[in-house]
Amino acid sequence: MQHDLIAQARTWLAEDPDPETRDELAALIEAGATQELAVRFAGTLQFGTAGLRGELGAGPMRMNRSVVIRAAAGLAAYLKAQGQDGGLVVIGYDARYKSADFARDTAAVMTGAGLRAAVLPRPLPTPVLAYAIRHLGAVAGVEVTASHNPPRDNGYKVYLGDGSQIVPPADGEIAAAIAAVGPLADVVRPEDGWEVLGEDVLDAYLARTDAVLSAGSPRTARTVYTAMHGVGTTVLTAAFERAGFPAPVLVAEQAEPDPAFPTVAFPNPEEPGAMDLAFATARRAAPDLIIANDPDADRCAVAVPDPAADGGWRMLRGDEVGALLAAHLVERGASGVFAESIVSSSLLGRIAEKAGLGYEETLTGFKWIARVDGLRYGYEEALGYCVDPEGVRDKDGITAALLVAELASVLKERGRTLLDLLDDLALAHGLHATDQLSVRVEDLTVIADAMARLREQPPTALAGLAVTSAEDLTRGTDRLPPTDGLRYHLEGARVIVRPSGTEPKLKCYLEVVVPVADAAGLPAARARGAELLAAIKRDLAAAAGI
Numbered sequence: 001m002q003h004d005l006i007a008q009a010r011t012w013l014a015e016d017p018d019p020e021t022r023d024e025l026a027a028l029i030e031a032g033a034t035q036e037l038a039v040r041f042a043g044t045l046q047f048g049t050a051g052l053r054g055e056l057g058a059g060p061m062r063m064n065r066s067v068v069i070r071a072a073a074g075l076a077a078y079l080k081a082q083g084q085d086g087g088l089v090v091i092g093y094d095a096r097y098k099s100a101d102f103a104r105d106t107a108a109v110m111t112g113a114g115l116r117a118a119v120l121p122r123p124l125p126t127p128v129l130a131y132a133i134r135h136l137g138a139v140a141g142v143e144v145t146a147s148h149n150p151p152r153d154n155g156y157k158v159y160l161g162d163g164s165q166i167v168p169p170a171d172g173e174i175a176a177a178i179a180a181v182g183p184l185a186d187v188v189r190p191e192d193g194w195e196v197l198g199e200d201v202l203d204a205y206l207a208r209t210d211a212v213l214s215a216g217s218p219r220t221a222r223t224v225y226t227a228m229h230g231v232g233t234t235v236l237t238a239a240f241e242r243a244g245f246p247a248p249v250l251v252a253e254q255a256e257p258d259p260a261f262p263t264v265a266f267p268n269p270e271e272p273g274a275m276d277l278a279f280a281t282a283r284r285a286a287p288d289l290i291i292a293n294d295p296d297a298d299r300c301a302v303a304v305p306d307p308a309a310d311g312g313w314r315m316l317r318g319d320e321v322g323a324l325l326a327a328h329l330v331e332r333g334a335s336g337v338f339a340e341s342i343v344s345s346s347l348l349g350r351i352a353e354k355a356g357l358g359y360e361e362t363l364t365g366f367k368w369i370a371r372v373d374g375l376r377y378g379y380e381e382a383l384g385y386c387v388d389p390e391g392v393r394d395k396d397g398i399t400a401a402l403l404v405a406e407l408a409s410v411l412k413e414r415g416r417t418l419l420d421l422l423d424d425l426a427l428a429h430g431l432h433a434t435d436q437l438s439v440r441v442e443d444l445t446v447i448a449d450a451m452a453r454l455r456e457q458p459p460t461a462l463a464g465l466a467v468t469s470a471e472d473l474t475r476g477t478d479r480l481p482p483t484d485g486l487r488y489h490l491e492g493a494r495v496i497v498r499p500s501g502t503e504p505k506l507k508c509y510l511e512v513v514v515p516v517a518d519a520a521g522l523p524a525a526r527a528r529g530a531e532l533l534a535a536i537k538r539d540l541a542a543a544a545g546i
Contacts, residue, residue, distance in 0.1 A: 002034050005034060005037050005038060005041060006029060006032075006034075006037070008041050009025060009028070009029050009037050009040075009041060009059070010029065012025065012041070012058070012059060012060065012066070013025050013026060013029065013058075015066060015183065015184040015185070016058065016064070016065070016066050017065050017066065017069070017184070018064060018065040018066070018101070021057065021058035021062075021064045021065070021066075022058070024057065024058045025058035025059065028040075028058070037059070039061065040057065040058065040059030040060070040061050040062060041059055041060060041061065042061055043060070043061060044060040044061065044067075044179075045060065045061055045062070045063065045067055046175070047071060047074070047171065047174060047175040047178055048171055048175070048501070049165070049166060049167060049168065049171045049365065049367060049501065050155070050157065050165075050365075050501050050502050051071075051155060051156045051157040051158045051165075051166070052067065052068075052071055052155055052156040053146055053149065053153060053154075053155035053156070053502055054153060054154075054155070055152050055153055056097055056098060056152055056153065056154055063098070063102075063153070063154045063155065063156075064098075065098070065101060065102065065105055066184060068102045068105050068106065068144075068156060069105050069109055069184060069187055069189070070178055070181045070184070070187075071156055071178055072105060072106040072109035072110065072142070073109050073113070073178070073181045073187045074174055074175070074176075074177035074178025074179070074180070074181055075089075075140065075142070075158060075174055075177070075178075076089075076109055076110055076113035076115055077113070077177040077180070077181070078170075078173055078174045078177040079115060079139055079140055080113065080114070080115070081177070084115070084139040084140070084161075085114055085115070086114060086115065086116065087115055087116065087138070087139030087140070087161075088115070088116045088117070088118060088136060088137065088138040088139060089106075089110045089115050089116070089117050089118070089138060089139065089140045089141065089142065090117075090118050090119075090120070090129060090132045090133050090136055090138045090140075090141045090142075090197075091103045091106050091107055091110075091117060091118070091119045091120065091129075091141070091142045091143075091144070092119075092120040092124060092126065092128060092129030092132070092141070092142070092143045092144070092145075093119075093120070093123055093143070093144035093145070094123050094124075094126070094143075094144065094145040094146075094230065094231050094257075094295060094296045095123040095230065095231050095257030095258070095259055095295075096144075096145065096146060096151075096153075096154050096259045096295070097151070097152075097154065097259045098154055099123065099144045099145070099154060100123070102144045102154065102156065103119055103142075103144050104119070105189070106142050106144070107119050107194040108189040108190055108191070108193075108194070109187060109188075109189055110194070111190050111193040111194045112187065112188030112189050112190050113188065115139075116194070116195075117193075117194035117195070118136065118138075118194065118195040118196075118197050119194060119195070119196050119197065120132065120197055120201065120202075121196060121197050121198060121199055121201070121202070123231045123257060124202065124231055124235065125231055125232055125235050125293075125296055125297030125298065125396075125397065125398060126143050126145055126147075126157070126296040126297065126298040126394070127205075127297065127298055127392045127394060127395070127396035127397070127398060127399070128201070128202060128205050128235065129141055129142075129143045129159075130143075130159060130163055130392045130393060130394040130396070131163075131204075131205045131208065131391055131392045132197075132201050132205070133159055133161065133163045134162075134163040134391075134393070135201065135204055135205075136201070137161075138161060139160070139161045140158065140159060140160055140161060141158070141159040141160075141163075142156065142157070142158055142159075143156075143157040143159070143296070144156060144157075145157060145295075145296040147294055147295065147296050147298070147299075147502070148228075148266065148267050148268035148269075148294040148295060148296075148299070149266075149267075149502070149503065150261075150266060150267075151259060151260055151261050151267075155502075158174065159394075162393065163370075163392070163393040163394070164366075164367060164370040164371055164393045164394065165365070165366065165367035165370070165394065166367065167367050167368065167371070168481075202235070205235075205391075206235070206238055206239055206242055207242075208388065208391045209239045209242070209243070209388075209391075209398060209399050209402060210242060210243060211388060211391065212387050212388050212399045212402055212403050213243055213402060213403070213406050214332055214406070217406050217409065217410065218406075218409040218410055218412070218413050219243055219244040219245045219246075219405070219406070219409055220245075220246070220409045220412055220413070221245065221246075221287075221288045221289060221405045221406075221408035221409040221412060222246050222249075222285075222287040222288050223240075223245070223246070223248040223249070223287050223288065223289055223290065223291050223401075223405060224248065224249045224250075224251065224278055224281045224282045224285055224287045224289075224290045224291070225237070225248035225249070225250055225251065225290070225291050225292070225293075225401075226250070226251035226254045226255070226269075226275075226277065226278045226281075226290075226291075226292045226293070227250075227251075227254060227255055227256075227257075227293055227295075227297070228254055228261070228264065228267045228268075228269065228274065228292060228293060228294055228295055229254050229256070229257060229258040229259075229260075229261045229262070229263070229264070229267055229295060230257060230267065230293060230294060230295025230296060230297060231257050231295065231296060231297055232293035232295075232297035232397065232398070233250065233255045233256070235297065235398055236248070236291075236293065236297070236397075236398050236401060237250075239398050239399075239401075239402055240401075240402070240405070243402055243405075245402075245405055245409075248291070249281060249285040249287060250281075251277050251278050251281045252281075253277050254277060254278075261295070263277055267294065267295045268294055269292040269293075269294060269299070269301035269315070269383065270301070270315075270318075270382070270383065274292075275290070275292060275301070275303060275315060278290050278292055278303065279303070279311050279313045282303070282305075282313055283311065283312065283313070288305075288408050288412060289302060289303065289304050289305075289404070289405070289408050289418070290302065290303035290304075290313065291401045291404065291405070293397040293398075293401070294383070294397065297397045297398060298384065298394065298395045298396060298397050299382070299383040299384055299395060299397050300321070300383055300384075300385060300397035300398075300400040300401050300404065301315065301316075301318075301321075301383050302315075302316045302321050302404055302418070303315045303316065304316060304417065304418050304419060305417075306419065316418070317381070317434055318344070318379070318380065318381040318382055318383045318384070319344060319345035319347065319381045319432070319434045319511075320422055321379075321383070321385070321400075321404065322340065322344060322345065322347075322348060322379035322380075322381065322385065323345065323347045323348060323351060323422070323425055323432070324404070324407060324418055324421055324422065324425075325377065325379065325385060325387065325400070325403055325404065325407070326338055326348055326351045326352070326377060326379075327351060327421060327424075327425060328403065328406070328407040328410070329376070329377055329387075330351060330355040330357070334357070334376050334377065335357070335376065336357065336358065336374050336375065336376025336377070337352075337357065337358035337359065337360055337372055337373065337374040337375050337376055338351070338352040338357055338358070338359050338360075338376060338377050338378070339359070339360040339361070339362060339369050339372040339375055339377070339378040340361060340362070340369065340378060340379055340380060341361070341362050341363060341364045341365065341368065341369060341380045341381075342361050342362070342363065342364065342473075342480070342485075342487065342496060343364055343380070343381055343496050343498070343507075343509040344379060344380055344381040344509075345381065345432050345434050345511055346432065346494065346511060346513070347425065347429055347432040348379070349361070350429040350430075351425070351429065354428070354429075357376075358374060360372045361479065361480070362480070363480055363481065363483050364380070364483070364485075364498065364501065365380070365501065366378070366380065366384060366386060366393075366394050366395045369386060370386060370389065370393035370394055371393075375389045376389065377389075380395070381434065381436075381509065383397075385397075385399075385400035385403075387399050387400055387403050407421075423519065423522060426516050426522060426525065427516055427518070427519065427522075430513045430514060430515050430516060431513065431514040431515075431516050431522070431525040431526065431529055432511060432512075432513050433511070433512050433513075433514065433526070433529030433530065433532075433533055434509070434510060434511045434533075435510045435533040435537065436507060436508065436509055436510065437507075437508035437510065437537045437540060437541060438505055438506070438507050438508070439505060439506045439546050440503070440504060440505050441504050441505070441506065442504070444504060446506070446546070447499045447504075447505075447506045449545065450497075450506055450544040450545055450546050451484070451486070451497070451499065451506075453543070453544060453545050454486055454497060454543060454544050455472060455486070457543070458470045458486075458488075459488070459539065459540070459543040461490075461539075462488070462490060462493070462495065462535070462536045462539045462540055462543075463490075463493070463532050463535030463536040463538075463539055464535070465490040465491045465492060465493050465532070465536075466490060466491055467488050467489070467490055468489050468490060468491060469488070469489045470486070470487070470488050470489075471486070471487040471488075472486060473485040473486065473487060473498075483498070484498060484499055485497065485498035486498070490536075492512060492513050492514070492532075493510070493511060493512040493513070493532065493536060494510075494511045495508060495509070495510055495511075495536065495540060496508070496509045497509075497540070497544070506544070506546060508537075508540055508544075510533055510536050510537060510540075512529050512532045512533055512536070514526075514528050514529045514532075
C-alpha cells in the first residue's frame with residue numbers, strides 16, 4: 001500500500017509542470033510522509049457546480065497547475081463536443097497566489113485545442129469576466145478565484161456562453177471529460193496564440209454600470225470603502241467617479257490586492273473582525289455608509305451608522321440589503337421578476353407580491369437565480385446581488401454598491417436613512433429577522449452525520465414553535481430540483497439546513513416573522529425576533545448534534 005502510494009506520487013511528480021509544487025512533492029516523497037501523501041492522493045479534487053476550489057499544493061486533491069491543465073483540457077473537450085470548436089473562451093483571474101499562472105495555462109490549453117482564448121488584461125472583479133462573456137460573444141468563460149476563502153485556497157469557476165455559471169448536467173459532463181484526459185504530455189499547450197484583452201473591455205463594463213442608476217438621481221452619499229485586500233478598488237472607485245458620487249474614503253490597509261490577506265482571519269465581510277478597520281476608518285471620516293467587497297468583488301456588504309451598536313456602526317445582513325434594494329427598485333417602477341434562493345428571507349416575496357411583480361425561489365447560488373425567466377433583480381443572503389441581469393448574469397458587488405449608494409442618497413435628501421426604510425418594511429410586511437448557524441469542520445463526516453441525524457430524527461418543535469412541515473430536499477419539490485438540504489416550516493418561522501457547496505461548513509438558515517402593529521412596537525418585535533432566533537439556534541444545534 002505504501003509502495004503504491006509512493007509510486008503514484010512519483011508518477012504525478014514526473015508530470016508536474018510547476019517547479020514549486022514539484023519541489024514540495026519531492027520533499028514529501030523523500031521524507032516518506034505517507035500520511036500527508038495519503039491525504040493528497042486520496043482521490044481527485046471534484047469538479048462540481050462551483051467548478052473547482054481547494055487548498056494550493058501538490059497532488060490531485062490540491063489546486064495546482066496540473067489539476068488546472070486537466071480541468072481546462074476537459075472543458076475544451078466538452079465545448080468541442082458541443083459543436084463549439086473555434087469558439088472564444090474568455091479567462092479572468094483575481095490576485096490570489098497562482099491565479100495568473102492558472103489563467104495562462106487555461107489560455108494555452110484552449111488555444112492548443114483549437115478554441116480561441118482571450119485573457120482579461122489584469123486581475124479584475126469576477127463580474128467583469130461575467131460581463132465580458134456576453135459582451136464578446138464567447139462560448140464559455142473561466143474565472144480563477146477562490147472568492148472569500150482563506151489565503152491558501154484557489155478555485156476555478158466556469159461559465160457558459162449565456163454568461164451564467166454552469167448547472168447540471170453540464171457540470172457532470174465536464175467532470176467526465178476531465179476524468180478522460182490522458183497524460184499531461186498529450187495536452188497541447190503552445191507558448192502563445194491567445195489574446196490579452198485591453199482596457200476597452202473594462203471600459204465597456206464601466207459604461208454599463210451607469211445603467212443601474214436612475215437618470216438625474218441624487219448622488220450625494222459619502223462612503224468608506226474596503227476591497228478586503230482584493231481586486232475591487234480600482235473598478236469601484238472608477239464606477240463611483242463615472243456616476244458622480246463623492247470619491248469613497250478607502251480603508252488604506254486593505255485597498256491594494258494582497259494574496260496573504262494580512263489584516264483579516266478570513267477575507268469575508270461576514271466574518272468576525274473582518275470589518276474592524278472599515279469601522280475605524282468610518283469613525284474618523286463620518287460617512288453615510290460603509291461599503292465592502294469580498295476579494296473578487298462579486299459580493300457587497302453594507303454598514304450604517306447606528307448609535308445603538310457597539311462602536312456606532314452596524315453591518316446590515318444580506319437579507320436586509322436584499323430587501324432595501326428591492327424596495328428601491330419597486331419605487332423606481334421596476335418590472336419583471338424578483339428572485340432569490342431558498343435560504344434567503346421570505347420578505348422579498350412579500351415585497352414583490354405587494355408591487356404586483358413576479359417572484360421565484362431557486363436553489364442556492366446565482367447559477368440558478370440568473371436563469372430565472374424575465375429576471376429583473378435577484379439576491380442571496382450571502383451578500384450577493386444581481387441588479388443588472390442583462391449586463392451581468394451573476395452577483396455583482398460593483399453595481400450593487402452603486403445602487404445602495406443611490407438609495408442612501410435618495411433617502412438622505414428626504415432626511416431619512418436605510419434603517420428608517422427597514423422600519424417601513426417591517427411595518428408593511430412584519431418584522432423578518434434572520435440569522436445563521438454555521439459550523440466550520442475539519443472532518444467532513446461531522447456534516448454527513450448531522451444531516452443523517454436530522455433525517456432520522458427530525459425535530460417536531462424548535463424554540464417552542466411546532467414544526468408544521470419538514471421537507472427533505474434531496475427528493476426535489478414541484479418547484480425545485482433535488483439538492484442536499486432539509487427545510488422546516490414552523491409557526492411564524494422557517495429553517496433550512498445544508499452543507500456548504502464551497503467550504504467545509506454546515507450551514508443552517510433561520511428566519512422568524514414577528515407581526516408589528518405600529519412603530520412603537522418595533523423595539524419589542526426586534527427583541528422577540530432575537531429571542532426566537534437564539535432559541536431556534538440552540539434547539540437546532542442539539543437536534544443535529546453539533
